[in-house]
Amino acid sequence: MRNIRLIARLDIKGPNLIKGIHLEGLRVMGSPNEHALRYFLQGADELIYMDCVASLYGRNHLGDIVSAAAKNIFVPMTVGGGIRSVDDATQILRAGADKVAVNTAAVANPQLITEIAQRFGSQCMVLSIEAKQASPDRWEVYTDNGRERTGLDVIEWVKRGVEMGAGEILLTSVDREGTRKGFDIALVMAVTSEISVPVIASGGMGSADDMLTVVQDGGADAVAMADILHYKRAEIGDIRAVAEKAGLGVRYYERA
Amino acid sequence: MNVPEIVVIDYGVGNLLSVQRGLEHCGANVTLTADPEKILAAKRVVLPGVGAFGNAMEALHNLDLVEVIRDVANKKIRLLGICLGMQLLFEESEEFGITVGLGLIPGRVLPIPIRTELGESQKIPHIGWSSLQLPDGLNGWNETLLQDNRPSESVYFVHSFMALPTNSHHRIADCKYGGHSVAAVIGRGHITGCQFHPEKSGEVGLKILRRFCLD
Numbered sequence: 279m280r281n282i283r284l285i286a287r288l289d290i291k292g293p294n295l296i297k298g299i300h301l302e303g304l305r306v307m308g309s310p311n312e313h314a315l316r317y318f319l320q321g322a323d324e325l326i327y328m329d330c331v332a333s334l335y336g337r338n339h340l341g342d343i344v345s346a347a348a349k350n351i352f353v354p355m356t357v358g359g360g361i362r363s364v365d366d367a368t369q370i371l372r373a374g375a376d377k378v379a380v381n382t383a384a385v386a387n388p389q390l391i392t393e394i395a396q397r398f399g400s401q402c403m404v405l406s407i408e409a410k411q412a413s414p415d416r417w418e419v420y421t422d423n424g425r426e427r428t429g430l431d432v433i434e435w436v437k438r439g440v441e442m443g444a445g446e447i448l449l450t451s452v453d454r455e456g457t458r459k460g461f462d463i464a465l466v467m468a469v470t471s472e473i474s475v476p477v478i479a480s481g482g483m484g485s486a487d488d489m490l491t492v493v494q495d496g497g498a499d500a501v502a503m504a505d506i507l508h509y510k511r512a513e514i515g516d517i518r519a520v521a522e523k524a525g526l527g528v529r530y531y532e533r534a
Numbered sequence: 535m536n537v538p539e540i541v542v543i544d545y546g547v548g549n550l551l552s553v554q555r556g557l558e559h560c561g562a563n564v565t566l567t568a569d570p571e572k573i574l575a576a577k578r579v580v581l582p583g584v585g586a587f588g589n590a591m592e593a594l595h596n597l598d599l600v601e602v603i604r605d606v607a608n609k610k611i612r613l614l615g616i617c618l619g620m621q622l623l624f625e626e627s628e629e630f631g632i633t634v635g636l637g638l639i640p641g642r643v644l645p646i647p648i649r650t651e652l653g654e655s656q657k658i659p660h661i662g663w664s665s666l667q668l669p670d671g672l673n674g675w676n677e678t679l680l681q682d683n684r685p686s687e688s689v690y691f692v693h694s695f696m697a698l699p700t701n702s703h704h705r706i707a708d709c710k711y712g713g714h715s716v717a718a719v720i721g722r723g724h725i726t727g728c729q730f731h732p733e734k735s736g737e738v739g740l741k742i743l744r745r746f747c748l749d
Contacts, residue, residue, distance in 0.1 A: 280657070280662055281662055281663055281664070281688075283662060283663070318736070321736070323662075323663060345551075348551060348552055348555050349555055349558075349559070350559065352552075352555075352556055352559070352733055352734060352735065352736055352737075352739060352740060353690065353734055353735075353736055354690060354734050371549055372549060372551060373551070374549070374551050374552055374555070376549075376552075376734065399584070399585070401659055401661055401692050474657065475657075476657075476661070529662075529663035529688040530663075530665050530686050530687060530688045531688065531736075532687075
């Protein structure tokens, strides 16, 4: 089994790092790059930047934030929010991103997934999915940061996305996001059992034990962490130590 | 202060910003260019690259850079190939048919095996953090770009093909993928190649870039 990845997720609104609950009720947490640098120095395997209002209001500050981050952060960065075209993806990659995450625009135009994958490679094309539970074993795809229903079934959509060229899935549970109640294990398991590309579980991490459960029971390849890091409830090194102790493969990293 | 001058060859393949920023972070003065004069005047040259081997060689041919890079090697200018840029240093690649490479290091480029050593199918590309290891027969990394590094330190890979040097002493470091040994760093004289991205490998990768700026 490959090493699982510990990813710091930064949700951005305008120039600020924010954190909400169920992707709403956003609270300003401070400067995105101060937090990002802290997570880089703690040993984050990757960073994810998501502009949470970009798809509502058009262009965003993300390019500037990413290009500033590329000066002192040297791990892979995935950037999403408001990417509607191959040109948008090109711009954000030129600013220093390694992968782009697409949600709303991919739902509106699934062909965009293929276009980005063909241009930059599948490893660059992350399909971001916001999922809300509709019934005990069914989840619906939402867009625009958990605001808009699409009527799409998560499992059907994820399979289609992989066929279209998505190289990775960022799977956010809107129900759990910001709640600290743990990941939606059933959702993650339902997705990981259907596809072979890596799945990043996002939304709900309350403790390092939640990370173990979503990897061991849910089959997640990576975990995205926000609240637990922003509120300094744990450092990435603490979480890595828990993973190592449980026998999970993680990146070898010496704490400074 | 003596600021190292480094040229990153800009032949239209891939994102050079991260490489540039990584080198600048290490104190280098970086120029992105495809100008043969500037490349040959540099003290150190980086050959980056992402994408397909054939496209990259075609781009180098179109810019008349193939001979220039061979001259860089002949003039004993320090040369660092990164990711696809490392693979281009070899004689040929099997990616989409046989394509002739720069031929600076004997060997070829092959697909990563689709099965693990135990015969299970494995995910390609190899993406993520893997540990550097000393290849069989090598005792340490003194006098290589890895001299500040230690075995088991992890670096970030994204690749579907791997280099197979003809001479095992050109292997500086390996990583394991599905139980197979994959060349992670290769070296011959003033030439070094990294299959992984040192500019995306945190402090471990920066140590390699810093050493490249110094030597």
